[in-house]
Amino acid sequence: MATVESRALKSVPAGINDDIGEETRLKLYRSQVLLREAEQRAFDLFLQNLVKGTSHLSLGQEAVAAGFATAMQPGDLSFCTYRGHAHTLARGVPVEKVLGELMQRDNGLMRGKGGSMHLTSSEHGVMGSYAIIGAHLPIACGAAWRAQYKGAKDVSVCFFGDGTTNIGAFHEALNFAAVWKLPVIFVCENNLYMEYTPISSVTAVAQPAADRAAAYGLERILIDGNDADIVYRTAQAAFAKARAGGGPSLIECLTYRHSGHSRADPAKYRPDGELEKWKERDPVKIYRERLKQFGVDDQAIVAIESDVRKIVDDATEACKAAPMPSLDILTTDVYADGGFAWRN
């Protein structure tokens, strides 16, 4: 992984926020622990048949969500994919609301109408999770266009996987955003597999996002997505550029998902030893060690971990006790009048 690390570090603009500071570091750690615990809990609840349908976990990819969300200002907008639990939680959406949605309870973010793949919390700036690959890149452009038109300073951030870089909407959105100089940040989480197939075996270039940047006149940015500090610094630079009217950024974050693509996938296609190798670079583990290097004492670290565990435990119990959604919501909110009437 040394090559990744050095390549990544080189692409981080020098001198920007070199000292992240303890307060932010603790935030970054807490966020990553929360995402880890909540996603692990979602997996456990699935095994208990309490999470229904499908779910796509971000276990192992926490540093990307934590790094970007921590760098965001209130009012910045997140656009996620079906692998969106972590990005949603990282914006401060209560764990209970997310687990409630996964468990299809009335206390869920969308009361069970959206499900795991469509987490949305507009009050937290989470403007939807999109389950059609590539669809939300142009949508994020539109939100950024509104900010540009209105003279607002918010930035739209669009998260997607490596597989998205081979669909047309990716290329349309990148070109569109570059031509219109939109305040939007495209964040590719390259976890090496599109679904079950290695991304390298279906992509013409080595780095599916970074190697395409030049085609849209953008800087090639490839970073270690398992290091929250690197993600945070890179995000800050991209936010500053966007807010200053400098246009879009495309950032490829190298990372790895510890679980399969979705609940149905045991991830047997991985070569022996690959997962173990990446687990040595587990973002939560890396960051825990980093805190110690910076002199944060064990007690403070453990306090964060136990606090987060309690939040997730409490949320789990609240969701188990929550009622199922009332049946009347089946036909609500199809149209803006609240109903589904298509005729008089």
Add this chain to the structure above:
Amino acid sequence: MAELTYRDAVARGIAQEMERDDDVVFLGEDVAGAGGVFKATVGLLEKFGPIRVRDTPISEQAIMGAAMGAAMTGLRPIAEIMFSDFFAVCFDYIANEFPKSRYMSNGQLKCPLVVRTGNGAGSRFGAQHSQSVENWCMMIPGLKVVAPSNPRDVIGLMAAAVRDPDPVIFFEHKSLYATKGEVPDGEIVDTLGTAAVARPGNDATILALALMVPRALAAAEKLKVEHGIDCEVVDVRSLVPLDTQTILGSVARTHRLFTVEENPRLCGWGAEIVSIVADEAFYDLDGPPVRITTPHIPLPAADILEDIALPSVDRIVDRVKRSMNS
């Protein structure tokens, strides 16, 4: 009152709404500098400037997605997709994104936008630039769908569509752009979900949409003059919401139903209406409802072939006459 072309009515309708509300913005391919490939948006760039009237690359997904993101966050975008056939390359937004975001988010997200598009045959453009695809959109919960047949309705329904809080697909008919009609002065605001009786009559109800409205009216005139059959022509105007009351009311008086549809036969809008009438007004009918449609074919380019594919005035007359006499 002034005479206006359907083409100029499009620009006037958009301008009316852009003047009223700064949040109304307009984007599409060749819509600004060129004034649209059908010249339906001439003058908007000059009037409202390049920040509100924007040319895009040939990127239909980007156009649709950008309109949606802008709509979700507070603007009232009007997007143009040059030919409705191109909906196929950005159908995700029409089928999955615009109409589902409100429902999936349990009402947190909104999508108040208008997609205008050139629909329909008559230009000899062949199969990929001529189809009537309003039925592609009609079947999708969460969308609204309108198709004006005259300049006044273009302006009024455009205003209604822009002001509507839901996504509206606005079908302009390419073969109507050059047609003219009387348009009142001042602001015109119509209502979605309302059909219009274009010609009153007693013997049969003919439902038509867009280009088929003038043909149905011409056929009704012929049927009256040459065959003594007095047809009521209803311009459906809005497929979603659908004004079933006007339709059922007409059928209750005339006891006969004909639909004139430009779309290929299978799953055309008339099929849904016939089903509603069969379900709710069966005993009002004195004969089987008849659908007059384009056959189940892609459209040919050659004029003599395209002309026999679409319902013509003569075909409508013949079909109504045969049915009424049997």
